[in-house]
Amino acid sequence: xxxxxxxxxxxxxxxxxxxxxxxxxxxxxxxxxxxxxxxxxxxxxxxxxxxxxxxxxxxxxxxxxxxxxxxxxxxxxxxxxxxxxxxxxxxxxxxxxxxxxxxxxxxxxxxxxxxxxxxxxxxxxxxxxxxxxxxxxxxxxxxxxxxxxxxxxxxxxxxxxxxxxxxxxxxxxxxxxxxxxxxxxxxxxxxxxxxxxxxxxxxxxxxxxxxxxxx
Amino acid sequence: xxxxxxxxxxxxxxxxxxxxxxxxxxxxxxxxxxxxxxxxxxxxxxxxxxxxxxxxxxxxxxxxxxxxxxxxxxxxxxxxxxxxxxxxxxxxxxxxxxxxxxxxxxxxxxxxxxxxxxxxxxxxxxxxxxxxxxxxxxxxxxxxxxxxxxxxxxxxxxxxxxxxxxxxxxxxxxxxxxxxxxxxxxxxxxxxxxxxxxxxxxxxxxxxxxxxxxx
Numbered sequence: 001x002x003x004x005x006x007x008x009x010x011x012x013x014x015x016x017x018x019x020x021x022x023x024x025x026x027x028x029x030x031x032x033x034x035x036x037x038x039x040x041x042x043x044x045x046x047x048x049x050x051x052x053x054x055x056x057x058x059x060x061x062x063x064x065x066x067x068x069x070x071x072x073x074x075x076x077x078x079x080x081x082x083x084x085x086x087x088x089x090x091x092x093x094x095x096x097x098x099x100x101x102x103x104x105x106x107x108x109x110x111x112x113x114x115x116x117x118x119x120x121x122x123x124x125x126x127x128x129x130x131x132x133x134x135x136x137x138x139x140x141x142x143x144x145x146x147x148x149x150x151x152x153x154x155x156x157x158x159x160x161x162x163x164x165x166x167x168x169x170x171x172x173x174x175x176x177x178x179x180x181x182x183x184x185x186x187x188x189x190x191x192x193x194x195x196x197x198x199x200x201x202x203x204x205x206x207x208x209x210x211x212x213x214x215x
Numbered sequence: 216x217x218x219x220x221x222x223x224x225x226x227x228x229x230x231x232x233x234x235x236x237x238x239x240x241x242x243x244x245x246x247x248x249x250x251x252x253x254x255x256x257x258x259x260x261x262x263x264x265x266x267x268x269x270x271x272x273x274x275x276x277x278x279x280x281x282x283x284x285x286x287x288x289x290x291x292x293x294x295x296x297x298x299x300x301x302x303x304x305x306x307x308x309x310x311x312x313x314x315x316x317x318x319x320x321x322x323x324x325x326x327x328x329x330x331x332x333x334x335x336x337x338x339x340x341x342x343x344x345x346x347x348x349x350x351x352x353x354x355x356x357x358x359x360x361x362x363x364x365x366x367x368x369x370x371x372x373x374x375x376x377x378x379x380x381x382x383x384x385x386x387x388x389x390x391x392x393x394x395x396x397x398x399x400x401x402x403x404x405x406x407x408x409x410x411x412x413x414x415x416x417x418x419x420x421x422x423x424x425x426x427x428x429x430x
Contacts, residue, residue, distance in 0.1 A: 123229040126226070182360060199389050
Protein backbone atom coordinates (compact mmCIF):
# COMPACT_ATOMS: atom_id res chain seq x y z
CA UNK A 1 0.00 0.00 0.00
CA UNK A 2 1.17 3.57 -0.78
CA UNK A 3 0.74 5.72 2.32
CA UNK A 4 1.21 9.49 2.41
CA UNK A 5 1.60 11.10 5.83
CA UNK A 6 1.67 14.87 6.23
CA UNK A 7 3.27 16.23 9.38
CA UNK A 8 6.39 14.65 10.84
CA UNK A 9 5.81 15.44 14.51
CA UNK A 10 5.95 12.86 17.25
CA UNK A 11 2.76 11.17 16.16
CA UNK A 12 3.38 11.40 12.42
CA UNK A 13 6.92 10.04 12.70
CA UNK A 14 5.91 7.16 14.98
CA UNK A 15 3.13 6.26 12.56
CA UNK A 16 5.47 6.48 9.53
CA UNK A 17 8.07 4.22 11.12
CA UNK A 18 5.48 1.67 12.17
CA UNK A 19 3.75 1.50 8.80
CA UNK A 20 7.06 1.28 6.92
CA UNK A 21 8.16 -1.57 9.21
CA UNK A 22 5.13 -3.50 8.00
CA UNK A 23 6.35 -3.30 4.42
CA UNK A 24 4.25 -0.45 3.08
CA UNK A 25 5.64 2.34 0.86
CA UNK A 26 5.55 5.48 3.02
CA UNK A 27 6.10 9.12 2.04
CA UNK A 28 6.25 11.84 4.69
CA UNK A 29 5.61 15.49 3.82
CA UNK A 30 6.58 18.28 6.21
CA UNK A 31 7.31 22.00 5.79
CA UNK A 32 10.30 21.77 8.16
CA UNK A 33 12.96 19.35 6.89
CA UNK A 34 14.60 19.13 10.33
CA UNK A 35 11.54 17.19 11.52
CA UNK A 36 12.61 14.27 9.33
CA UNK A 37 15.36 13.57 11.90
CA UNK A 38 12.60 11.96 13.98
CA UNK A 39 12.30 9.16 11.41
CA UNK A 40 15.75 7.79 12.24
CA UNK A 41 18.57 6.92 9.86
CA UNK A 42 17.10 3.54 8.97
CA UNK A 43 13.75 4.89 7.72
CA UNK A 44 13.13 3.20 4.37
CA UNK A 45 10.44 5.63 3.17
CA UNK A 46 10.61 8.85 1.23
CA UNK A 47 10.56 12.41 2.62
CA UNK A 48 9.36 15.50 0.79
CA UNK A 49 9.66 19.06 2.09
CA UNK A 50 6.61 21.23 1.54
CA UNK A 51 3.29 22.43 2.90
CA UNK A 52 0.41 20.02 3.35
CA UNK A 53 -2.06 22.44 1.79
CA UNK A 54 0.09 23.14 -1.29
CA UNK A 55 -1.06 21.03 -4.23
CA UNK A 56 2.35 21.11 -5.92
CA UNK A 57 3.93 19.68 -2.76
CA UNK A 58 1.17 17.09 -2.36
CA UNK A 59 1.63 15.97 -5.96
CA UNK A 60 5.41 15.76 -5.59
CA UNK A 61 4.71 13.57 -2.55
CA UNK A 62 2.60 11.28 -4.73
CA UNK A 63 -0.94 12.01 -3.55
CA UNK A 64 -2.33 11.03 -6.96
CA UNK A 65 -1.33 7.39 -6.42
CA UNK A 66 -1.72 7.16 -2.62
CA UNK A 67 -3.95 4.40 -1.23
CA UNK A 68 -4.07 6.02 2.19
CA UNK A 69 -3.56 9.54 3.54
CA UNK A 70 -3.05 10.67 7.13
CA UNK A 71 -2.91 14.31 8.24
CA UNK A 72 -0.97 14.81 11.49
CA UNK A 73 0.31 18.41 11.41
CA UNK A 74 0.09 20.68 14.45
CA UNK A 75 -2.84 22.55 12.89
CA UNK A 76 -6.37 21.12 13.00
CA UNK A 77 -7.42 23.35 10.12
CA UNK A 78 -4.51 22.28 7.96
CA UNK A 79 -5.28 18.63 8.74
CA UNK A 80 -8.90 18.94 7.80
CA UNK A 81 -8.23 20.82 4.56
CA UNK A 82 -5.51 18.36 3.54
CA UNK A 83 -7.74 15.39 4.37
CA UNK A 84 -10.64 16.78 2.38
CA UNK A 85 -8.40 17.53 -0.61
CA UNK A 86 -6.99 14.01 -0.46
CA UNK A 87 -10.42 12.45 -0.43
CA UNK A 88 -12.46 14.79 -2.63
CA UNK A 89 -9.89 15.99 -5.20
CA UNK A 90 -7.58 12.98 -5.46
CA UNK A 91 -10.02 10.24 -4.51
CA UNK A 92 -7.80 8.66 -1.83
CA UNK A 93 -9.82 5.80 -0.33
CA UNK A 94 -8.52 5.72 3.25
CA UNK A 95 -8.19 9.11 4.86
CA UNK A 96 -7.68 9.94 8.55
CA UNK A 97 -6.82 13.10 10.44
CA UNK A 98 -5.38 13.89 13.81
CA UNK A 99 -7.44 16.51 15.61
CA UNK A 100 -6.35 18.45 18.72
CA UNK A 101 -9.55 20.29 19.47
CA UNK A 102 -12.15 17.76 20.65
CA UNK A 103 -14.89 20.31 19.98
CA UNK A 104 -14.15 20.18 16.26
CA UNK A 105 -14.04 16.43 16.10
CA UNK A 106 -17.76 16.02 15.69
CA UNK A 107 -17.80 18.42 12.73
CA UNK A 108 -15.07 16.43 11.01
CA UNK A 109 -16.76 13.11 11.62
CA UNK A 110 -19.90 14.57 10.07
CA UNK A 111 -17.80 15.34 6.98
CA UNK A 112 -17.07 11.63 6.89
CA UNK A 113 -13.43 11.97 7.94
CA UNK A 114 -12.09 9.50 10.49
CA UNK A 115 -10.36 11.40 13.28
CA UNK A 116 -8.17 10.58 16.26
CA UNK A 117 -8.02 12.95 19.25
CA UNK A 118 -5.12 11.68 21.29
CA UNK A 119 -4.76 14.85 23.37
CA UNK A 120 -8.23 14.29 24.78
CA UNK A 121 -7.60 10.61 25.30
CA UNK A 122 -4.38 11.45 27.18
CA UNK A 123 -6.00 14.15 29.30
CA UNK A 124 -8.86 11.79 30.17
CA UNK A 125 -6.51 8.96 31.13
CA UNK A 126 -4.36 11.24 33.32
CA UNK A 127 -7.50 12.55 35.00
CA UNK A 128 -8.70 9.05 35.76
CA UNK A 129 -5.34 8.01 37.19
CA UNK A 130 -5.56 10.95 39.59
CA UNK A 131 -9.26 11.14 40.43
CA UNK A 132 -10.39 7.50 40.29
CA UNK A 133 -7.28 5.33 40.56
CA UNK A 134 -9.36 2.22 41.24
CA UNK A 135 -11.74 2.73 38.28
CA UNK A 136 -10.61 3.59 34.74
CA UNK A 137 -13.32 4.44 32.23
CA UNK A 138 -11.57 3.06 29.18
CA UNK A 139 -14.02 3.59 26.40
CA UNK A 140 -17.52 4.79 25.66
CA UNK A 141 -19.26 2.65 23.08
CA UNK A 142 -21.96 3.87 20.69
CA UNK A 143 -23.22 7.19 22.05
CA UNK A 144 -22.03 6.13 25.52
CA UNK A 145 -24.77 3.56 26.13
CA UNK A 146 -22.07 1.02 27.02
CA UNK A 147 -18.93 1.71 29.07
CA UNK A 148 -15.74 -0.27 29.25
CA UNK A 149 -14.19 0.06 32.70
CA UNK A 150 -11.13 -1.23 34.45
CA UNK A 151 -11.64 -1.64 38.19
CA UNK A 152 -9.95 -3.24 41.14
CA UNK A 153 -12.13 -6.10 42.33
CA UNK A 154 -14.48 -4.60 44.94
CA UNK A 155 -14.31 -6.35 48.30
CA UNK A 156 -18.02 -7.23 48.02
CA UNK A 157 -17.34 -9.29 44.88
CA UNK A 158 -14.48 -11.41 46.21
CA UNK A 159 -15.09 -15.15 46.55
CA UNK A 160 -18.05 -14.83 44.18
CA UNK A 161 -18.18 -16.12 40.62
CA UNK A 162 -17.95 -14.05 37.44
CA UNK A 163 -21.46 -15.12 36.40
CA UNK A 164 -22.88 -13.96 39.72
CA UNK A 165 -21.57 -10.44 40.26
CA UNK A 166 -23.04 -8.58 37.28
CA UNK A 167 -26.49 -10.26 37.25
CA UNK A 168 -26.51 -10.66 33.48
CA UNK A 169 -26.54 -6.94 32.60
CA UNK A 170 -22.88 -6.49 31.83
CA UNK A 171 -19.93 -8.82 31.31
CA UNK A 172 -16.44 -9.26 32.70
CA UNK A 173 -14.36 -9.14 29.49
CA UNK A 174 -11.00 -9.86 31.08
CA UNK A 175 -9.34 -10.44 34.41
CA UNK A 176 -5.72 -9.71 35.32
CA UNK A 177 -4.29 -11.67 38.25
CA UNK A 178 -0.62 -11.61 39.31
CA UNK A 179 0.24 -9.68 36.14
CA UNK A 180 -1.34 -12.26 33.78
CA UNK A 181 -4.59 -11.54 31.96
CA UNK A 182 -7.22 -13.99 30.73
CA UNK A 183 -10.83 -14.10 29.58
CA UNK A 184 -12.56 -15.65 32.61
CA UNK A 185 -15.06 -18.50 32.43
CA UNK A 186 -18.42 -17.74 34.09
CA UNK A 187 -17.45 -20.12 36.93
CA UNK A 188 -14.18 -18.29 37.76
CA UNK A 189 -14.06 -17.11 41.39
CA UNK A 190 -12.95 -13.49 41.90
CA UNK A 191 -10.08 -12.78 44.30
CA UNK A 192 -8.77 -9.74 46.15
CA UNK A 193 -6.35 -7.71 44.00
CA UNK A 194 -7.86 -8.96 40.73
CA UNK A 195 -8.07 -6.25 38.08
CA UNK A 196 -11.40 -6.54 36.24
CA UNK A 197 -12.29 -5.25 32.79
CA UNK A 198 -16.03 -4.72 32.62
CA UNK A 199 -18.47 -3.89 29.90
CA UNK A 200 -21.64 -2.44 31.43
CA UNK A 201 -24.70 -0.47 30.38
CA UNK A 202 -24.24 3.22 31.19
CA UNK A 203 -27.18 2.97 33.61
CA UNK A 204 -24.99 0.94 35.99
CA UNK A 205 -22.03 3.34 35.96
CA UNK A 206 -22.80 5.21 39.20
CA UNK A 207 -23.34 1.95 41.09
CA UNK A 208 -20.01 0.53 39.88
CA UNK A 209 -18.08 3.76 40.59
CA UNK A 210 -19.43 3.64 44.14
CA UNK A 211 -18.05 0.15 44.82
CA UNK A 212 -14.88 0.28 46.85
CA UNK A 213 -12.02 -2.18 46.60
CA UNK A 214 -11.21 -1.80 50.30
CA UNK A 215 -14.55 -2.09 52.05
CA UNK B 216 -8.59 17.64 46.33
CA UNK B 217 -5.53 19.86 45.68
CA UNK B 218 -4.12 19.07 42.24
CA UNK B 219 -0.83 20.42 40.88
CA UNK B 220 -0.27 20.16 37.12
CA UNK B 221 3.07 21.05 35.57
CA UNK B 222 3.07 21.88 31.88
CA UNK B 223 0.25 23.89 30.32
CA UNK B 224 0.35 22.43 26.81
CA UNK B 225 -2.70 21.06 25.04
CA UNK B 226 -2.95 18.03 27.29
CA UNK B 227 -2.09 19.82 30.56
CA UNK B 228 -4.56 22.62 29.92
CA UNK B 229 -7.38 20.28 28.93
CA UNK B 230 -6.73 18.25 32.07
CA UNK B 231 -6.62 21.38 34.28
CA UNK B 232 -9.92 22.69 32.93
CA UNK B 233 -11.62 19.34 33.32
CA UNK B 234 -10.45 18.76 36.89
CA UNK B 235 -11.31 22.32 37.95
CA UNK B 236 -14.82 21.89 36.48
CA UNK B 237 -15.30 19.00 38.87
CA UNK B 238 -14.70 21.27 41.85
CA UNK B 239 -11.09 20.49 42.68
CA UNK B 240 -8.50 23.15 43.54
CA UNK B 241 -6.09 23.20 40.59
CA UNK B 242 -2.70 24.93 40.25
CA UNK B 243 -0.88 24.96 36.92
CA UNK B 244 2.89 25.55 36.74
CA UNK B 245 4.59 26.42 33.43
CA UNK B 246 7.84 28.16 32.50
CA UNK B 247 6.09 30.11 29.73
CA UNK B 248 3.31 32.34 31.07
CA UNK B 249 1.79 32.73 27.59
CA UNK B 250 0.73 29.06 27.77
CA UNK B 251 -1.80 29.97 30.47
CA UNK B 252 -3.93 31.51 27.70
CA UNK B 253 -4.97 27.95 26.87
CA UNK B 254 -6.85 27.75 30.18
CA UNK B 255 -9.41 30.31 29.07
CA UNK B 256 -10.63 33.40 30.90
CA UNK B 257 -13.03 31.47 33.11
CA UNK B 258 -10.41 29.12 34.59
CA UNK B 259 -11.01 29.15 38.35
CA UNK B 260 -7.61 27.69 39.31
CA UNK B 261 -4.26 29.26 40.07
CA UNK B 262 -1.31 29.70 37.69
CA UNK B 263 2.35 29.93 38.70
CA UNK B 264 5.22 30.70 36.34
CA UNK B 265 8.35 28.62 36.85
CA UNK B 266 10.21 25.45 35.96
CA UNK B 267 8.87 22.05 36.93
CA UNK B 268 12.26 20.89 38.17
CA UNK B 269 12.88 23.97 40.33
CA UNK B 270 12.00 23.28 43.96
CA UNK B 271 11.33 26.94 44.73
CA UNK B 272 8.80 27.07 41.89
CA UNK B 273 7.22 23.77 42.94
CA UNK B 274 6.87 25.01 46.52
CA UNK B 275 5.36 28.32 45.39
CA UNK B 276 2.89 26.19 43.42
CA UNK B 277 1.98 24.33 46.61
CA UNK B 278 3.53 20.91 46.09
CA UNK B 279 3.87 20.43 49.85
CA UNK B 280 0.08 20.27 50.25
CA UNK B 281 -0.86 18.69 46.90
CA UNK B 282 -2.98 15.53 46.97
CA UNK B 283 -2.22 14.77 43.34
CA UNK B 284 0.53 15.73 40.89
CA UNK B 285 0.56 15.38 37.09
CA UNK B 286 3.62 16.08 34.92
CA UNK B 287 2.70 17.00 31.32
CA UNK B 288 5.59 19.11 30.00
CA UNK B 289 7.07 18.55 26.53
CA UNK B 290 10.09 16.81 28.07
CA UNK B 291 9.92 13.18 29.19
CA UNK B 292 12.96 13.64 31.41
CA UNK B 293 11.51 16.70 33.08
CA UNK B 294 8.25 14.83 33.66
CA UNK B 295 9.94 11.87 35.22
CA UNK B 296 12.17 13.96 37.49
CA UNK B 297 9.26 16.14 38.59
CA UNK B 298 7.07 13.09 39.25
CA UNK B 299 9.77 11.38 41.29
CA UNK B 300 10.40 14.55 43.33
CA UNK B 301 6.65 14.91 43.96
CA UNK B 302 6.35 11.35 45.18
CA UNK B 303 9.66 10.76 46.95
CA UNK B 304 10.50 14.20 48.39
CA UNK B 305 7.04 15.64 49.04
CA UNK B 306 5.12 12.41 49.55
CA UNK B 307 2.34 13.25 47.07
CA UNK B 308 0.03 10.23 47.03
CA UNK B 309 -1.27 10.29 43.44
CA UNK B 310 1.36 10.97 40.82
CA UNK B 311 1.10 10.50 37.05
CA UNK B 312 3.30 11.52 34.13
CA UNK B 313 2.79 12.01 30.44
CA UNK B 314 5.47 10.24 28.42
CA UNK B 315 6.18 10.79 24.71
CA UNK B 316 8.76 8.08 24.16
CA UNK B 317 7.03 4.70 24.42
CA UNK B 318 10.43 3.02 24.87
CA UNK B 319 10.90 4.82 28.18
CA UNK B 320 7.47 4.01 29.44
CA UNK B 321 8.41 0.62 30.78
CA UNK B 322 11.28 2.09 32.79
CA UNK B 323 8.96 4.60 34.39
CA UNK B 324 6.33 2.02 35.22
CA UNK B 325 9.06 -0.02 36.92
CA UNK B 326 9.77 3.06 39.06
CA UNK B 327 6.14 2.82 40.15
CA UNK B 328 5.02 5.92 38.25
CA UNK B 329 1.74 5.76 36.38
CA UNK B 330 2.27 6.97 32.82
CA UNK B 331 0.13 7.88 29.84
CA UNK B 332 1.57 7.70 26.32
CA UNK B 333 -1.03 9.39 24.16
CA UNK B 334 1.29 9.90 21.18
CA UNK B 335 1.63 6.15 20.83
CA UNK B 336 -2.06 5.63 21.35
CA UNK B 337 -2.80 8.20 18.63
CA UNK B 338 -0.26 6.77 16.19
CA UNK B 339 -1.65 3.28 16.77
CA UNK B 340 -5.24 4.39 16.23
CA UNK B 341 -4.36 6.26 13.03
CA UNK B 342 -2.50 3.22 11.77
CA UNK B 343 -5.46 0.97 12.44
CA UNK B 344 -7.87 3.33 10.68
CA UNK B 345 -5.65 3.12 7.61
CA UNK B 346 -4.43 -0.48 7.62
CA UNK B 347 -7.32 -2.43 9.17
CA UNK B 348 -10.42 -0.25 8.90
CA UNK B 349 -12.69 -3.21 9.77
CA UNK B 350 -10.72 -4.26 12.89
CA UNK B 351 -9.57 -1.88 15.62
CA UNK B 352 -7.25 -3.29 18.28
CA UNK B 353 -8.46 -1.12 21.13
CA UNK B 354 -6.46 -2.31 24.07
CA UNK B 355 -3.93 -4.89 25.17
CA UNK B 356 -4.65 -6.24 28.63
CA UNK B 357 -2.02 -7.58 31.03
CA UNK B 358 1.13 -8.19 29.00
CA UNK B 359 -1.02 -8.52 25.88
CA UNK B 360 -2.50 -11.92 26.76
CA UNK B 361 -5.98 -10.50 26.14
CA UNK B 362 -6.96 -8.11 23.32
CA UNK B 363 -9.95 -5.86 23.07
CA UNK B 364 -11.00 -5.47 19.44
CA UNK B 365 -13.67 -3.63 17.55
CA UNK B 366 -14.70 -5.39 14.37
CA UNK B 367 -17.42 -5.27 11.78
CA UNK B 368 -19.48 -8.44 12.09
CA UNK B 369 -17.86 -10.98 9.75
CA UNK B 370 -20.27 -12.40 7.18
CA UNK B 371 -19.64 -15.92 8.57
CA UNK B 372 -21.04 -14.87 11.96
CA UNK B 373 -24.29 -13.32 10.77
CA UNK B 374 -27.52 -15.05 11.79
CA UNK B 375 -25.62 -16.89 14.55
CA UNK B 376 -25.95 -16.22 18.26
CA UNK B 377 -23.45 -14.40 20.47
CA UNK B 378 -22.90 -17.56 22.55
CA UNK B 379 -22.07 -19.57 19.46
CA UNK B 380 -19.49 -17.54 17.52
CA UNK B 381 -16.60 -17.42 20.00
CA UNK B 382 -16.87 -20.99 21.35
CA UNK B 383 -16.36 -19.90 24.95
CA UNK B 384 -12.80 -18.59 24.56
CA UNK B 385 -13.56 -14.89 24.28
CA UNK B 386 -16.62 -12.74 24.85
CA UNK B 387 -18.60 -10.15 22.94
CA UNK B 388 -18.55 -7.22 25.38
CA UNK B 389 -20.76 -4.90 23.39
CA UNK B 390 -22.64 -4.64 20.15
CA UNK B 391 -23.51 -1.46 18.26
CA UNK B 392 -26.46 -1.65 15.86
CA UNK B 393 -27.97 1.34 14.05
CA UNK B 394 -25.84 3.67 16.14
CA UNK B 395 -27.06 2.26 19.49
CA UNK B 396 -24.83 0.12 21.67
CA UNK B 397 -25.80 -2.55 24.19
CA UNK B 398 -24.33 -5.48 26.10
CA UNK B 399 -25.78 -8.45 24.20
CA UNK B 400 -27.41 -11.46 25.84
CA UNK B 401 -25.86 -14.82 24.83
CA UNK B 402 -28.99 -15.51 22.76
CA UNK B 403 -28.74 -12.32 20.67
CA UNK B 404 -28.51 -13.03 16.92
CA UNK B 405 -25.78 -11.17 15.04
CA UNK B 406 -26.71 -9.14 11.98
CA UNK B 407 -24.87 -7.68 9.00
CA UNK B 408 -23.42 -4.21 9.77
CA UNK B 409 -23.27 -4.89 13.52
CA UNK B 410 -20.14 -3.46 15.14
CA UNK B 411 -18.77 -5.97 17.67
CA UNK B 412 -16.51 -5.30 20.64
CA UNK B 413 -14.63 -8.47 21.46
CA UNK B 414 -12.37 -9.57 24.25
CA UNK B 415 -10.24 -12.52 23.08
CA UNK B 416 -7.10 -14.37 24.12
CA UNK B 417 -4.12 -13.17 22.08
CA UNK B 418 -3.82 -16.67 20.59
CA UNK B 419 -6.99 -16.01 18.57
CA UNK B 420 -5.90 -12.66 17.15
CA UNK B 421 -4.66 -13.85 13.74
CA UNK B 422 -7.82 -15.86 13.18
CA UNK B 423 -10.07 -12.88 14.00
CA UNK B 424 -8.02 -10.45 11.88
CA UNK B 425 -8.43 -12.82 8.94
CA UNK B 426 -12.23 -12.80 9.14
CA UNK B 427 -13.72 -10.54 6.52
CA UNK B 428 -16.92 -8.57 6.88
CA UNK B 429 -17.72 -8.92 3.18
CA UNK B 430 -17.16 -12.57 2.41
